[in-house]
Amino acid sequence: MRYDWTPLGRSAIGFDRLFDVLDEVQRTAEESYPPYNIVRLDENRFQISVALAGFTPDEVALTAEQNVLTLEGRKSEKEEKTYLHRGISARNVKRQFTLAEHVEVKGARFENGLLIVDLQREIPEAMKPRRIAIDGIAASNVTQIGSRFA
Incomplete structure (x- = not known):
């Protein structure tokens, strides 16, 4: 359940930051499932690991559109069971990751209850830096501006 703090914020001069913090805490609590890690493997390679205990690959959809990677998990209970204790969540999940420009998904796999992307x-x-030859100077003789004029 989400609360709308806007009406209180309009009448509480000087307390607007408090309502922003309350809204942020509420949103963070809602967005904490499923847990995930983001790892930088090197300068241009990254890996997202999402804990999806109880999900099978056919219950998970991964979609990349523009700069957004969307993970959706739909749990399908095929048979009725009587649980004495249910500690593993069976709820549907949706999480979105905003990708930086020119970052592409190279693959995804399940490994020990984790979805690895x-x-x-x-x-x-065309977007990489390139050396420009200056009239009268061979491009191989041009030094970097930072080291020449430092």
């Missing part, structure tokens, strides 16, 4: 930044050749 491999990402790689691939900057197009």
